[in-house]
Amino acid sequence: MAGNDKDALLNFLLRMGDSALILGHRVSEWCGHSPVLEEDIALANTALDLIGQTQLWLEYAAEIQGEGNSADDLAFLRDAWDFRNFLLAELPNGDFGRTMMRQFLFDAWASILLPRLAQSSDPRVAEIAAKAAKEAAYHLERSADTVVGLGDGTAESHDRMQAALDYLYPYVGEMFLSDEGDAALAAAGVAPDPASLRNEYDALLKRVMNEATLELPDTRFTHSGGRDGRMHTEHLGHLLCSMQWLQRAYPGSTW
Amino acid sequence: MAGNDKDALLNFLLRMGDSALILGHRVSEWCGHSPVLEEDIALANTALDLIGQTQLWLEYAAEIQGEGNSADDLAFLRDAWDFRNFLLAELPNGDFGRTMMRQFLFDAWASILLPRLAQSSDPRVAEIAAKAAKEAAYHLERSADTVVGLGDGTAESHDRMQAALDYLYPYVGEMFLSDEGDAALAAAGVAPDPASLRNEYDALLKRVMNEATLELPDTRFTHSGGRDGRMHTEHLGHLLCSMQWLQRAYPGSTW
Numbered sequence: 001m002a003g004n005d006k007d008a009l010l011n012f013l014l015r016m017g018d019s020a021l022i023l024g025h026r027v028s029e030w031c032g033h034s035p036v037l038e039e040d041i042a043l044a045n046t047a048l049d050l051i052g053q054t055q056l057w058l059e060y061a062a063e064i065q066g067e068g069n070s071a072d073d074l075a076f077l078r079d080a081w082d083f084r085n086f087l088l089a090e091l092p093n094g095d096f097g098r099t100m101m102r103q104f105l106f107d108a109w110a111s112i113l114l115p116r117l118a119q120s121s122d123p124r125v126a127e128i129a130a131k132a133a134k135e136a137a138y139h140l141e142r143s144a145d146t147v148v149g150l151g152d153g154t155a156e157s158h159d160r161m162q163a164a165l166d167y168l169y170p171y172v173g174e175m176f177l178s179d180e181g182d183a184a185l186a187a188a189g190v191a192p193d194p195a196s197l198r199n200e201y202d203a204l205l206k207r208v209m210n211e212a213t214l215e216l217p218d219t220r221f222t223h224s225g226g227r228d229g230r231m232h233t234e235h236l237g238h239l240l241c242s243m244q245w246l247q248r249a250y251p252g253s254t255w
Numbered sequence: 256m257a258g259n260d261k262d263a264l265l266n267f268l269l270r271m272g273d274s275a276l277i278l279g280h281r282v283s284e285w286c287g288h289s290p291v292l293e294e295d296i297a298l299a300n301t302a303l304d305l306i307g308q309t310q311l312w313l314e315y316a317a318e319i320q321g322e323g324n325s326a327d328d329l330a331f332l333r334d335a336w337d338f339r340n341f342l343l344a345e346l347p348n349g350d351f352g353r354t355m356m357r358q359f360l361f362d363a364w365a366s367i368l369l370p371r372l373a374q375s376s377d378p379r380v381a382e383i384a385a386k387a388a389k390e391a392a393y394h395l396e397r398s399a400d401t402v403v404g405l406g407d408g409t410a411e412s413h414d415r416m417q418a419a420l421d422y423l424y425p426y427v428g429e430m431f432l433s434d435e436g437d438a439a440l441a442a443a444g445v446a447p448d449p450a451s452l453r454n455e456y457d458a459l460l461k462r463v464m465n466e467a468t469l470e471l472p473d474t475r476f477t478h479s480g481g482r483d484g485r486m487h488t489e490h491l492g493h494l495l496c497s498m499q500w501l502q503r504a505y506p507g508s509t510w
């Protein structure tokens with residue numbers, strides 16, 4: 001594989017793996033703290049699915065990188081600036097409503113992207129995506145239902161969901177940015193250009209927000225910097241501090 | 256030095272150093288977050304004094320331990336179960352009032368103990384304590400003033416200070432527990448038996464709480480486990496996670 005193509009594929013795999021990892025860790029923070037038992041178990045399951053996807057994406061990333069790292073090394077021994085997750089994934093949980101809104105905004109993206117990736121010219125990408133797509137479809141069903149239920153619920157739940165949407169929406173656009181590497185991957189049939197998914201995403205959001213009686217912010221401004229490791233929020237470092245503690249304190253520990 | 260005496264002295268030095276370190280770290284968490292600039296600087300100064308004391312206590316502890324560790328190694332490379340700080344020091348900051356109440360409860364203890372330690376038969380202990388005693392006297396002046404000002408302030412500040420005292424008081428007794436090692440150190444003139452300081456402490460608390468219009472809880476129950484490393488609160492691990500991050504992620508780093 002030529003150097004540029006390898007870099008583009010590695011960046012793509014890290015973006016997929018890191019976004020699943022960081023969001024999965026965030027969601028796992030709810031374990032034992034959810035408002036009702038059913039939601040607690042559902043969130044823990046979502047987190048587990050995401051960590052499972054992480055394992056597959058980062059395993060492949062480590063192979064492509066070719067430096068002898070394992071998926072665990074990539075997850076637990078990189079510092080903030082080497083992570084390629086979307087900023088959306090690292091934002092703090094906030095209340096249950098905000099967590100579910102973030103989940104919906106991510107699930108909607110994943111549920112559109114993953115079925116296309118399942119047709120990738122790269123058989124390994126296709127295989128991982130096919131498995132992840134089933135989980136994403138299920139996650140979307142749950143998170144969309146919750147967004148509608150809380151958005152079109154009590155006055156307080158409505159206000160909280162609107163506040164969550166207003167807070168999170170300026171991070172949505174980063175999932176649809178693309179660069180030269182993405183163009184090369186698209187040309188090679190490895191992955192669709194992220195920007196090409198936006199219309200379908202917008203239509204899905206419009207439909208769900210309409211049903212949830214929530215108003216989509218009228219702006220295309222987006223924070224960015226996560227997907228290319230240019231700049232993360234202050235929250236990522238604190239998250240890594242907890243997430244990586246064990247491997248940092250006891251290097252090389254295994255189960 | 257006989258084995259038992261060495262253990263007793265080491266435990267004592269770790270208790271002093273770890274309590275100063277952990278409280279110092281907690282207080283440093285206020286940096287940039289205090290209600291007014293003057294308090295922000297004052298708290299940062301208090302934290303610096305405590306970290307300075309830590310350096311001296313743990314340096315001596317490392318020498319007595321004789322395993323080639325530095326004070327930094329003891330601070331940054333031990334895990335929770337090896338810490339010997341009082342539980343009081345590791346409790347979360349809560350609001351500004353609770354932080355200042357915790358500071359007062361600690362300063363009152365330090366301001367009684369340290370002048371006596373300055374007369375220690377161990378010249379190194381005497382030297383460290385003489386320096387620390389001056390700082391503790393100043394800390395006590397500030398924290399006692401604040402406890403009185405907020406306790407005898409508005410209805411809200413009074414209620415918050417009473418709540419802080421009610422929350423923290425069950426951790427006070429640990430500073431006055433003693434065991435065989437403490438008895439040996441007292442017999443050798445190294446350090447007074449902790450229990451022997453309680454009457455003076457109680458009188459000081461009574462005086463200040465009276466002026467602050469706060470009511471001392473009518474109980475001698477105390478949480479314990481920190482001073483002997485038997486059991487820390489869940490909060491210590493999270494604190495270490497932040498405090499030790501740099502040395503854990505970049506082992507052997509120096510300024």
